[in-house]
Amino acid sequence: MARTLLLFLFSSILAHGFSPELSRVEPRGGRVGSEVQIQLYGSRLNDPQELLLYNKGLTVKSLIPSKDGKSVKAIIAIASDAPLGEHPMRLRCKSGLTYMRTFWVGQFPTVMEARSEDNKRDLNDTFKEPQKIDLNVTVQGVADREDDDYYQVQCEKGQRLSVEVEAMRLGRVMFDPYIAILDENRFELAVNDDSPLLKRDCATSIIVPEDGPYTVVIRESSYEGNSSSQYRLHIGNFPRPRAIFPPAAKPGEEIEFTFIGDSKGDLKKKIKVGHQAFSAFIEDGGLISPSGNSVHISPLDYLNEIEPNENFKQAYPLKNPPKAPVA
Secondary structure (H helix, E strand, O other): OHHHHHHHHHHHHHHHHHOOEEEEEEOOEEEOOOEEEEEEEEEOOOOEEEEEEOOOOEEEEEEEEOOOOOEEEEEEEEOOOOOOEEEEEEEEEOOEEOOOEEEEEEOOOEEEOOEOOOOOOEOOOEOOEOEEOOOOEEEEEEOOEOOOEEEEEEEOOOOEEEEEEEOHHHOOOOOOEEEEEEOOOOOEEEEEOOEOOOEOOOEEEEEOOOOEEEEEEEEEOOOEOOOOOEEEEEEEOOOOOOEEEOOEEOOOOEEEEEEEOOOOOOEEEEEEOOOOOEEEOOEEOOEEOOOOEEEEEOOOEOOOOOOOOOOHHHOOOOOOOOOOOEO
16 A cells, blocks of 8 residues: 555656646736737646637647747737637646636726836836826736836716726735725825625726826735735726626526616626626626626526615515426
8 A cells, every 4th residue: 555655656746746837827818809929937838739719719829939938929819809808828748737727808008017027026116207108008017016007098077097906816915905096196085995796806996076187096904915926907987887787697588687886987888698607797888798797697596686775665566476496
């Protein structure tokens, strides 16, 4: 028995020593309808055979390994109708299969955080000297220890200004981001740390009160970031509802959903649902929310709340209530 166990442990060690290891993907994402060159970094990445993709919308054009086996260059075509959000991938080499890593698809072009030539420090860590960017971009950056990153955009009165970050969801480290929108006097117009919609990641949105510059700041919430605390920060005029109603539907139904909590008010959309839980996206002004709102699918009959119903006298009379079980 002991001999068999030792043989198993020895075989596991050998397999680990020869299996390919994929540690990270750079850049972390790309724009729909474009071709992106990415670098896959790791070890023992010799003789790559294919990049396994689990969602529709991405096509691998080429794989070129480095001579030292520590990276692979890949060209990926992102379809114009590729789903927004997370796309898992694994690299298969002759020696084995790597662990899963992720690539993120968005609707905006990617802008890299301004950093020094040696890449050891950022150049946007003060409110007075922010990195100036256009609206409707995605910034890839790093929230170092005791680091604030400032990005400034020009806005017009009445515009929607929305911010959403992918940080914890990128899956590199335990990174809890914090974001805020500041006016030119450094007054906080909106802040967000955690959110029910995005868990540790966060999002916020305002209606711009006056023409002028507005600054978005992002940091690790406890100032304990590090060089692995990467983020993808979406800044633009996109809608950002916080919830959806009803939160569930029966398979095959076509119903009108109300997207709640956007800074411009509630938005409505009819959706034909499938047979599995999904994320519903809303479009407004030609732009889409970067992340969807989750919809649960259940075959049970259900009742949706009808307001007002805050007290006994306002109780809604059910004429033909469905039989249990009911949601």
